[in-house]
Amino acid sequence: MYNIALFGAGRIGQVHSVNIAAHPDTTLYSVIDPFAENADKLATKYGAKIQTTEEAFADKNVHAVLIASATDTHAELIELAAKAGKAIFCEKPVHLDIERVRQCLKTVEENHVPLFVAFNRRYDPQFRRVRELLSAGNIGKAESLLITSRDPSPPPAEYVKVSGGMFRDMTIHDFDMARFIMGEDPVSVFAQGSNLVDPAIGAAGDIDTAFIVMKFPSGALATISNTRRSGYGYDQRIELHGEKGLLTANNIKENAVEQWNETGCTAAKPEHFFLQRYDAAYKAEWAHFVDVLAGKATPECSGYDGEFALLMADKALESLQTGKEVKF
Amino acid sequence: MYNIALFGAGRIGQVHSVNIAAHPDTTLYSVIDPFAENADKLATKYGAKIQTTEEAFADKNVHAVLIASATDTHAELIELAAKAGKAIFCEKPVHLDIERVRQCLKTVEENHVPLFVAFNRRYDPQFRRVRELLSAGNIGKAESLLITSRDPSPPPAEYVKVSGGMFRDMTIHDFDMARFIMGEDPVSVFAQGSNLVDPAIGAAGDIDTAFIVMKFPSGALATISNTRRSGYGYDQRIELHGEKGLLTANNIKENAVEQWNETGCTAAKPEHFFLQRYDAAYKAEWAHFVDVLAGKATPECSGYDGEFALLMADKALESLQTGKEVKF
Amino acid sequence: MYNIALFGAGRIGQVHSVNIAAHPDTTLYSVIDPFAENADKLATKYGAKIQTTEEAFADKNVHAVLIASATDTHAELIELAAKAGKAIFCEKPVHLDIERVRQCLKTVEENHVPLFVAFNRRYDPQFRRVRELLSAGNIGKAESLLITSRDPSPPPAEYVKVSGGMFRDMTIHDFDMARFIMGEDPVSVFAQGSNLVDPAIGAAGDIDTAFIVMKFPSGALATISNTRRSGYGYDQRIELHGEKGLLTANNIKENAVEQWNETGCTAAKPEHFFLQRYDAAYKAEWAHFVDVLAGKATPECSGYDGEFALLMADKALESLQTGKEVKF
Amino acid sequence: MYNIALFGAGRIGQVHSVNIAAHPDTTLYSVIDPFAENADKLATKYGAKIQTTEEAFADKNVHAVLIASATDTHAELIELAAKAGKAIFCEKPVHLDIERVRQCLKTVEENHVPLFVAFNRRYDPQFRRVRELLSAGNIGKAESLLITSRDPSPPPAEYVKVSGGMFRDMTIHDFDMARFIMGEDPVSVFAQGSNLVDPAIGAAGDIDTAFIVMKFPSGALATISNTRRSGYGYDQRIELHGEKGLLTANNIKENAVEQWNETGCTAAKPEHFFLQRYDAAYKAEWAHFVDVLAGKATPECSGYDGEFALLMADKALESLQTGKEVKF
Structure with a gap:
């Protein structure tokens, strides 16, 4: 069972939380969102923890992160996750500035963590x-x-x-x-x-x-x-x-x-x-990411x-x- | 070229008259309808004669009849046509009484004329x-x-x-x-x-x-x-x-x-x-009947x-x- | 949360078990099937008990039964469930003999339990x-x-x-x-x-x-x-x-x-x-039955x-x- | 009744000849094609004359021309027709060279004849x-x-x-x-x-x-x-x-x-x-051109x-x- 830390409890985070919870091999372990109301709602529904960014990356029980937060936070969260050795599922885009994207991907590469960029279609x-x-x-x-x-x-x-x-x-x-x-x-x-x-x-x-x-x-x-x-x-x-x-x-x-x-x-x-x-695409991409976590893909x-x-x-x-x- | 006498110049007679005129091997030769206005209109449009029933059956130039008149006239017209040796294209039904139908078909058989009952579909x-x-x-x-x-x-x-x-x-x-x-x-x-x-x-x-x-x-x-x-x-x-x-x-x-x-x-x-x-069916059934006239079917x-x-x-x-x- | 005892772990029982488990208000509490292999598989997958028919009906924790067993067992299980005061969801048909159906429905009526006959379509x-x-x-x-x-x-x-x-x-x-x-x-x-x-x-x-x-x-x-x-x-x-x-x-x-x-x-x-x-119909009929359990329908x-x-x-x-x- | 001279008896000329003949207000009057076999076939089928280009333009009985000949002949035929005072129906394009097109259209304008460029679609x-x-x-x-x-x-x-x-x-x-x-x-x-x-x-x-x-x-x-x-x-x-x-x-x-x-x-x-x-478009464009001939459009x-x-x-x-x- 893989424990997932979810960054972002808004509309798209909610979509993913359903699929994380429904997949037999993943658990919604924690929710990180500065907007407490959304985070609480998801945490309560799925029995997940509320964490700060720092707590999530420091937590040895977190196997992977799903980044569904605001676009301008993606690149930094990817880098932090990479440095913390977490597998990464990130909503598109990595960043709106291509130089920043390249810099970020370099960090991912150096840290040898898998990164899935979620082109759901x-x-x-x-x-x-x-x-x-x-x-x-x-x-x-x-x-x-x-x-x-x-x-x-x-x-x-x-x-x-x-x-x-x-x-x-x-x-x-x-x-x-x-x-x-x-x-x-x-x-x-x-x-x-x-x-x-x-x-x-x-x-x-x-x-x-x-x-x-x-x-x-x-x-x-x-x-x-x-x-x-x-x-x-x-x-x-x-x-x-x-x-x-x-x-x-x-x-x-x-x-x-x-x-x-x-x-x-x-x-x-x-x-x-x-x-x-x-709906089916969101489920299927999650299943693929779980295969990545399992080393099957x-x-x-x-x-x-x-x-x-x-x-x-x-x-x-x-x-x-x-x-x-x-x-x- | 086959000369066709058309019985009935109403709605369905008008449909057939277009196809008779358009077919390269048939001519609308005459129109027979007690309602003179309809008959005149068709005769004028296609350069056809106006005839009485008796004239049409006596006319050696008429090769075939197309019966598109009121239902209760079909059987009698079929019998007259058969006796006059004309090939017959008749709108359905032959008659609403099945005994009358059988009697009529017997006359057709005895006179060895082709009879096509127009189930257009x-x-x-x-x-x-x-x-x-x-x-x-x-x-x-x-x-x-x-x-x-x-x-x-x-x-x-x-x-x-x-x-x-x-x-x-x-x-x-x-x-x-x-x-x-x-x-x-x-x-x-x-x-x-x-x-x-x-x-x-x-x-x-x-x-x-x-x-x-x-x-x-x-x-x-x-x-x-x-x-x-x-x-x-x-x-x-x-x-x-x-x-x-x-x-x-x-x-x-x-x-x-x-x-x-x-x-x-x-x-x-x-x-x-x-x-x-x-529309296509009316054209195709007429083409078939012309094949019958030509001895091809x-x-x-x-x-x-x-x-x-x-x-x-x-x-x-x-x-x-x-x-x-x-x-x- | 309603605890459901599932009778029959075959093809259709498996369909229902997914929906029981996925619904926020129901739990697959126990599985009853003489064919142990099927029962074990479902029980393991959903953390459910294996019970005998007698145990299930005697168990106060069972709120409702879902009857997905062989057709010839439906009527008897319905009657036992009714007498045990359990709400009943039964796959069609109640029985192939209409007199037996009527007798069975009488028992249900006398025991004032809700009976849902699952015409899924x-x-x-x-x-x-x-x-x-x-x-x-x-x-x-x-x-x-x-x-x-x-x-x-x-x-x-x-x-x-x-x-x-x-x-x-x-x-x-x-x-x-x-x-x-x-x-x-x-x-x-x-x-x-x-x-x-x-x-x-x-x-x-x-x-x-x-x-x-x-x-x-x-x-x-x-x-x-x-x-x-x-x-x-x-x-x-x-x-x-x-x-x-x-x-x-x-x-x-x-x-x-x-x-x-x-x-x-x-x-x-x-x-x-x-x-x-x-698939959607099976989910929706289960949601309706949960409404019945909740007294909403x-x-x-x-x-x-x-x-x-x-x-x-x-x-x-x-x-x-x-x-x-x-x-x- | 308008007499039409058809230039070009190839595939597209044949399409138009059917529609010219079928329209109540037009007659296929003559066919002009250097390839005699095609011209003969159409002329025979519709009782039309065989003419040379010169004969057609000189013929007072010709009311309009339909130009369906090779593309590189269009512009010259349009000019000749315009000078002869014939209404013109021309298959696209007028010419492949735009300067030649403009020159040709000037001649049409100067001669006040209607020109229809046949964009059939x-x-x-x-x-x-x-x-x-x-x-x-x-x-x-x-x-x-x-x-x-x-x-x-x-x-x-x-x-x-x-x-x-x-x-x-x-x-x-x-x-x-x-x-x-x-x-x-x-x-x-x-x-x-x-x-x-x-x-x-x-x-x-x-x-x-x-x-x-x-x-x-x-x-x-x-x-x-x-x-x-x-x-x-x-x-x-x-x-x-x-x-x-x-x-x-x-x-x-x-x-x-x-x-x-x-x-x-x-x-x-x-x-x-x-x-x-x-097929319907070819018929409809011809009906429009007949309206042009009749001064209705x-x-x-x-x-x-x-x-x-x-x-x-x-x-x-x-x-x-x-x-x-x-x-x-």
Whole structure:
């Protein structure tokens, strides 16, 4: 049984706490959160301790940490964990500044601890199946990929201001997905974007609608379509075209009931947002991390993956600002 | 080029006149309809003559007749056509009384003219494809068939009164479809029905909602689901289950556009009614009849098919009235 | 926290044990199964006791029993539980003989214990949504219902021999579903069936393919289409037609990935069988039973529901044998 | 009745001849094609004359010309027709060189004859419906558009060499579609492409796979996904996202039959190629041109539209070559 110290008891920390508790090989050992109310709630629910950061890292009973705290704390917590010899599961991103990410990954490397950067969508059974069918040769060589990723509704402008911008905050998942599906690192990126959804987002210096085009060493292409507001739920699809046909992962809908009447045939809209849509993915990534703890696997999403996705976001931003394709 | 005399210039006669004129080997030669206005309109549009019944049958230039007049005139016109040696295309049914049908078919047989009874749905490309895939062995042996057949909205009670009842008027198409798909004649039928849509239909002694179950010599089963009012267009589907899987012919929708929003994902409803839904079928059945005229084929829907479908309607009515399965 | 004694540690008992353990208000307290290996496995996994039937009923710490043992033990265990004052969750059916069911329900009533008969499909979110949308008036008055229920592959003939026949073993779920959706008890039933799938089933005196037609007091109709072998997974759909349109609950598919190539556009087949398909339903019915234990609800599926579904199976069998509609 | 002179009796000329003949107000008056065999076939079928170019333009009975000849003859034929005072229906493109296009359009303008440039997809009922629902306000303001346009299989390299390149030959339809749907001219374009399908296409200096991103004055974005070889038929879809949701035009499939078995649920693939897919569009565009002849309409697709689509192709090529977004 592995004892897990959870940093961050907010929305995403709560998701993980359920999975930590439900997994037969892990226990939610302690919760660390400066906001005491959230920490207490989780600690009570799962019989966990309340710890400070220092206590958690000093505690020999802690086998691994799950970092689900505010983004700007990730890098430091990773370094402290690495130095304390704890295995690390960290929500993306490691940091919004790529130099800081590299510095942090160096510390991890020097301390020989496993680091899993949680790109949860890689564990979505639908997207994973597309990757597996590609690997199995079902469509031959991959030629073009379309990723549709639309949030149901925009975040508040206050959040946008500290988010690092849409590419680093939202598109980063799609950048990683492109690499996961294609199985190679892109050679160039072009980005085009607009502020159409909420003027406050534009006032905060960000965009809310974008198309991104990438090219890969094989010549294969990928595009990402993003918006901060779909108007019909969380739209998460991919479509992969290869030499022998197409693989497409459709949305998961809220239910399987249709109503037919004078106005047409109406099916449910997509699952509302990531907590529902990626429920299975959160469970599966945790199971993978437990395999890492058990020495049965090495992290499928490594620090390098976290770093490369951020690099793609940075280069996309450069492209948006210059109107040019940017090479890696 | 075959000259066609068209009996009946109403709605269904107009459908056929388009196809007669469009076919490279047929000409709309004359129109016969006591209602002069309709006849004139068609004659003018296609450069056809106006004829009386007597003139049409006496005219050596008429190669074939298409009977699309009122139901109660079909049998007599068939007999007159047979005696005049004209090939016959007749809208279903031959007659609502089965003894009259048999008498009429005897006359046809004695005069050695081809008679095609127009069960148009056999020529629908969707249903035909199901039959062909069954014949090709795609699902192995047929085991059960579900026919869904729902009109968009009920006919006026005046029509219902002279229609022969729902089974002879509407379900007769589905009875024929069951035989067409299964490729065998049923051994028994059970019918259950209700008057739910329009009280005037009940007052006219008829039902408007029904389920019918048939058994075939092979042991295979079929059911028909009927209503006079769907509320969402013309619902025409079949689902055929066999030992190795399922074949299903879905509805043809009004268009391929979907709208996704807060209320769900809405696709178009099915094509409104038979003129739109079976447009391709009307063309294809006419092409078949021209093959019959050319001696390249014998009628795929014969007088026997017309008689058997009516017999099924009669037996279904007997079952509805007695609460018992009726054998053939 | 309610302590649950689980009778039967086989396939379905294992399903329930997961849900008992996962629910915050219930504990798997003990397991009772003459087949020690299964019982040990579950007891070890969940830290439960191994008990004999006598011990379980005598144990004051047991608040409720979950009966998932062999069908022929249900009635006796229900009676013992009722006399011991334990709340009862029982897998369907209570017994295959309706007189025995009535006797058993009488004992339950005399002992004032709650009895939940587990028609799990009532808790399937899809079917429940159809019921709710009907209740909300979305399609007006219900007029006809089609239930499609096809197992992926037939059970062994040995099982068939002791199953009570397809109607009591398999269709019983569909009979209950018809009552659940329509919200009224039927007035008549007609059944037609064949042995098409496996001759051994016919040799055991049973059928494997059936259509059943029911009529309800409102005049509404329902039909059930059954087969023991679909060839494409577990086919569980309902289609409810009302005066203002249609509600349809489609299959839950194994995944949301499609492959398009020269042979067509292929989507996943339905979830393989009931354990996958009704996973959410098993969880939801347990949550309901916990509400019953907490006094927040009375059993939505009562002994009466269990009795009526069996009665429908008996009457359907009578209809199959006589070729007549049978009244209730 | 309008007499039409048809230039070009090849594949696309044959499509138009059917529609000219079928329209109540037009007659196929003459056919002009240096390849006598094709011309004879059409002339015989429709009772048309064989003419030379000079004869056709000198013939007072010719009301309009339909130019479906080789691409490099379009501009000259348009000029001759304009000078002869004939109304002009011309297959796209006017010419592959934009200066030549402009020169040609000047001649048309000076001679005050109507010119319809046949972007047939604007008349596809599906895409038109998307445009109409956008205009009707169904999704609010347009924000992003995805056009998927994939040919079933690549053209021969010989064709590619004289085609003007994929953007001028194939994508030109999608460029026009983007303007048609968005209702505004783009301000910039970026293109990325690869040669993945057939090395002979690369050897001919062309690409066969591309993504194109456009920006519009409103800030709205559009992307086009192209390949010369889908592997599953002709993939022609659009997806338009707006502030209140999504409109999507799906493929038209070869039929509405599905087969479900152990390998999944297989529906038909998309209609094979443009002759089938855009059959309704060809009819509708001809009906529009007849309205132009009758003075009831002005050409919806004008010379300007032809010129702008070509300009987009030119700028896209410039972007592909420079790796930069190109402004209009």
